[in-house]
Amino acid sequence: MGPLLAVALLVLGTLLIGLRGVAAMRTSSDFLVASRRVSPLLNSAAVSGEYLSAASFLGVAGLVVKDGMGALWYPVGFTAGYIAMLILVAAPMRRSGALTPPDFAEARLASPALRRLCAVVVLVIGALYAVPQFRTAGLVLSAVSAYPYWVGVLVAGAVVSVTLVLGGMRAATYVQAFQFCLKLLLFIVPAVWLVVQAGPEVRHDAVNPVAFTHFTRETPVSFQVDVTLRVAEPVRVETPGGGAALLPGEHRIDAGRTLVFPEGARVPEVRGDEPLNGAEWRRPLLDLEDSGHPLLGTWGVLLATALGTMGLPHILMRFHTSPDGRAARRTAAVTVVLLGVFYLFPGVYGALGRVLVPELYLSHATDTVVVALPAQVDTGWPGSLFTALLTMGAFAAFLATSLGLLLVMSGAIAHDLLPGGLRRLRITVVLVAAGTVLLALPATSVDAGVLVTWGFTVAASTFCPLLVLGIWWPRLTAAGALTGVVTGLLTTSGAIVAALFGPPLSGLTGLLVTQPAPWTVPLAFTAMVAISLRGRPAPWSRAAMLRLHLDEARLRPPPSQNRPR
Amino acid sequence: MDPSPVRPPHRTAARPWAVRPRPDAMAALSAARGVVGDLRDGLAGSGARRAARRMRRLLGARGLALADLAGSLAWAGRPAGDTEVKALIDAVLHAEAASGRPPLVAEPLFANGELAGALVVAGPVRPASVRKAAAWVADALDRCRLETSAEQAAQAELRALRAEISPHFVYNALTVISSLVGSEPDRARELMTDFADYTRYSLARHGDYTTVSEEFHAIETYLILQRAVLGERLRVQVRVAPEVLGVAVPYLVLQPLVENAIRHGVEARAGAGLVQVSGEAEGNDCVICVEDDGAGMDPARAKAILAGRGSPDSVGLANVDRRLRHVYGAWYGLVVETAPGAGTRVVVRVPRFQPGVMP
Numbered sequence: 001m002g003p004l005l006a007v008a009l010l011v012l013g014t015l016l017i018g019l020r021g022v023a024a025m026r027t028s029s030d031f032l033v034a035s036r037r038v039s040p041l042l043n044s045a046a047v048s049g050e051y052l053s054a055a056s057f058l059g060v061a062g063l064v065v066k067d068g069m070g071a072l073w074y075p076v077g078f079t080a081g082y083i084a085m086l087i088l089v090a091a092p093m094r095r096s097g098a099l100t101p102p103d104f105a106e107a108r109l110a111s112p113a114l115r116r117l118c119a120v121v122v123l124v125i126g127a128l129y130a131v132p133q134f135r136t137a138g139l140v141l142s143a144v145s146a147y148p149y150w151v152g153v154l155v156a157g158a159v160v161s162v163t164l165v166l167g168g169m170r171a172a173t174y175v176q177a178f179q180f181c182l183k184l185l186l187f188i189v190p191a192v193w194l195v196v197q198a199g200p201e202v203r204h205d206a207v208n209p210v211a212f213t214h215f216t217r218e219t220p221v222s223f224q225v226d227v228t229l230r231v232a233e234p235v236r237v238e239t240p241g242g243g244a245a246l247l248p249g250e251h252r253i254d255a256g257r258t259l260v261f262p263e264g265a266r267v268p269e270v271r272g273d274e275p276l277n278g279a280e281w282r283r284p285l286l287d288l289e290d291s292g293h294p295l296l297g298t299w300g301v302l303l304a305t306a307l308g309t310m311g312l313p314h315i316l317m318r319f320h321t322s323p324d325g326r327a328a329r330r331t332a333a334v335t336v337v338l339l340g341v342f343y344l345f346p347g348v349y350g351a352l353g354r355v356l357v358p359e360l361y362l363s364h365a366t367d368t369v370v371v372a373l374p375a376q377v378d379t380g381w382p383g384s385l386f387t388a389l390l391t392m393g394a395f396a397a398f399l400a401t402s403l404g405l406l407l408v409m410s411g412a413i414a415h416d417l418l419p420g421g422l423r424r425l426r427i428t429v430v431l432v433a434a435g436t437v438l439l440a441l442p443a444t445s446v447d448a449g450v451l452v453t454w455g456f457t458v459a460a461s462t463f464c465p466l467l468v469l470g471i472w473w474p475r476l477t478a479a480g481a482l483t484g485v486v487t488g489l490l491t492t493s494g495a496i497v498a499a500l501f502g503p504p505l506s507g508l509t510g511l512l513v514t515q516p517a518p519w520t521v522p523l524a525f526t527a528m529v530a531i532s533l534r535g536r537p538a539p540w541s542r543a544a545m546l547r548l549h550l551d552e553a554r555l556r557p558p559p560s561q562n563r564p565r
Numbered sequence: 566m567d568p569s570p571v572r573p574p575h576r577t578a579a580r581p582w583a584v585r586p587r588p589d590a591m592a593a594l595s596a597a598r599g600v601v602g603d604l605r606d607g608l609a610g611s612g613a614r615r616a617a618r619r620m621r622r623l624l625g626a627r628g629l630a631l632a633d634l635a636g637s638l639a640w641a642g643r644p645a646g647d648t649e650v651k652a653l654i655d656a657v658l659h660a661e662a663a664s665g666r667p668p669l670v671a672e673p674l675f676a677n678g679e680l681a682g683a684l685v686v687a688g689p690v691r692p693a694s695v696r697k698a699a700a701w702v703a704d705a706l707d708r709c710r711l712e713t714s715a716e717q718a719a720q721a722e723l724r725a726l727r728a729e730i731s732p733h734f735v736y737n738a739l740t741v742i743s744s745l746v747g748s749e750p751d752r753a754r755e756l757m758t759d760f761a762d763y764t765r766y767s768l769a770r771h772g773d774y775t776t777v778s779e780e781f782h783a784i785e786t787y788l789i790l791q792r793a794v795l796g797e798r799l800r801v802q803v804r805v806a807p808e809v810l811g812v813a814v815p816y817l818v819l820q821p822l823v824e825n826a827i828r829h830g831v832e833a834r835a836g837a838g839l840v841q842v843s844g845e846a847e848g849n850d851c852v853i854c855v856e857d858d859g860a861g862m863d864p865a866r867a868k869a870i871l872a873g874r875g876s877p878d879s880v881g882l883a884n885v886d887r888r889l890r891h892v893y894g895a896w897y898g899l900v901v902e903t904a905p906g907a908g909t910r911v912v913v914r915v916p917r918f919q920p921g922v923m924p
Contacts, residue, residue: 037778037807037810038807038810043807094811097811097813097918097922097923098918099849099917099918100849100918103918103920106920107918107920110920169846169847169848170806170808170845170846170847172806172808172845172846173806173807173808174807320808320811320917320918321807321808321810321811322811323778323810323811324811407848410848411848411849414848414849415848415849415916425847425848425849425850429848539611547923
């Protein structure tokens, strides 16, 4: 009950802040609010608050348990993205005044067709990013309560919709900055407590991992998704309905069942998923799908995440709050530091999880490793308390990111895709939330980190070339941009569809399908440049470029001498 | 000698005499409409070549060119000899009359009665057709000029609609300041500075747009001065979320609304009144509310005021409404929520980004 109470508390708090709206940031003085501009530190806290999703809070540690220490390249890429953003995009994007990539497309290239295409891309990225958030929220809720997964997802959807309709659409900077501090606190304090509480033996094992071959104690494993286990030796498992023997061979375990494996039993294999041995787990590279190309796999993830960050629409929107280009650049710089602090800790959870709850990979539930840990270390009230705190943090992460994503998706529909005047944003938002819930229901078996990385890949192959070339290359034409974005969108979504529904591929092909960034990003850039070179840029493109790169102070009149006291 | 062709010849140009005007009336109509669209930027614009291609197909000529006053040509089809055409255009532009004979004729083009360029047609086309074609191009040019001047007129109207400082307010503010010079010289100096600041902003004539941040700054100075005039009767609350501070808006859209709220919510009654101004983001929009707790009014009257049929002293609201609609489109006008005895709330909703709206 504790974790659910914590979630209820968090939702209530968010709702209250949302309802009170700007009143939450009222100061003692009624005047001069406008001249008090947002500092880069506050804005970067808001950016980080929006950015640190459930995939960061839970997913990275889960991937560490599953794929080994190499999974820590994900947070490296997530953070490095802000360096690319800082150098290439932040300031010119702010100077353009554009709120989202579709706005930028219209401002720079004046093409309504490109604007609509970009809105479609926003929807694709948003869906790939929002579905894993809902999935993780559902998993966590069902892990800490007795309810099944779909109830968790529905509850998450309902909570988000209600929050959005009751004031969540303000996208308030102060709320997001507060959410970041909350997440940071709720992530770091339990981590420190876990390390201290775990004891010297576990700490030693955590840095010297061994292969997970036998259960070291009686272990209950509850399955949230259908899994096929391959058993090598006969093993007698306990189920709520009584004991049963698993004979050698393949066994299909239905979702919702719980099996208790006895101490000393050999760990069954999950079909299509080899458990990592100690050396593999420690390797500092990502060998995805056992393709045998760990270096390429690592580069694929790094390229996608580092270049995709600049194309995340809900993050770009936050930079609009900066008063000018210089402040936007500073915001990006501070964000690197804030995220760097946060991402020191997923590795801690991952290493501890590998020792304490390795069985999670059997049930495809490695994403819940963070919330599963406290109960392993302490069975008393401190364990429950920290489980509650971590659940609260995970839900905060889910809430903050989903609000931003749903808002930006419904904005793309209501603002860019539907014709007509003032559209009903509130209705669109609820419809988009419902659609995301429907997509999240069958998405249990795909890891949050993987789906989110696909979202980054689409962004890196579409918006990254559009923004980088649009900002730095005056010869870009609307036709070139259209071709490049279409190329990137079709290739990446084709690869994702193939990876999700196609036949299992292995080796280099398999890697290039699951991590398409190494070929789709250069392809999109090439298409954009090649088609642009065939056409002529618009006569005003130089002026548009100047607008992006000249300091605002040169364009505006000198500031007044008598600023308010 | 044959000049190097600008683009590969049209495929029908291989059998020049086989080209005939299309008998399809609708096709001719759509081609004619297309020409008007293509010539939107004039003869030197980017659509001139496209227009020439359409005209060539319409006339069934072997080659057709549109020349502007500088003599630069946009050819469609097979270009005629360079020197020949140059001499012909020179003749036409100097004599301001048709020149040449089939298969190479040139007609002058007049827009608003002034020479604007020339139409050159190569091939077996009857001179009467060429004259008609030239007249059509001239009409298209006329229309594009009219459109440009209509746009300029709308811009000028927009500038003219910009709010003016009310003389009533200037007089009151200066009177209050002068009354304070003796008793509270420091406060008087501060108010004087505020007054200078406010007039500087209101009278500034650079660009058409500013930021929400600047607008709020302006209404804050305005409210400080009004508070000096009205004293304790005016209570004020200004709240703005940082997300909308950078949004670009037309100059002085908020000040008339605040002035209106003070006039109807505070000055019109004996007791104290509260004026609240708030700005916040709602998705991709920025929503600014100006609210007073005064007497309110009949919604029908508010409607009349917005339509510009109100009393002469409340022209400010209608003015702001028209400017907003002009800049952001018909949907983005003012929304007035009011009822007798319930105060008045005026809501401004603008997109957080609109192409072309830049501070």
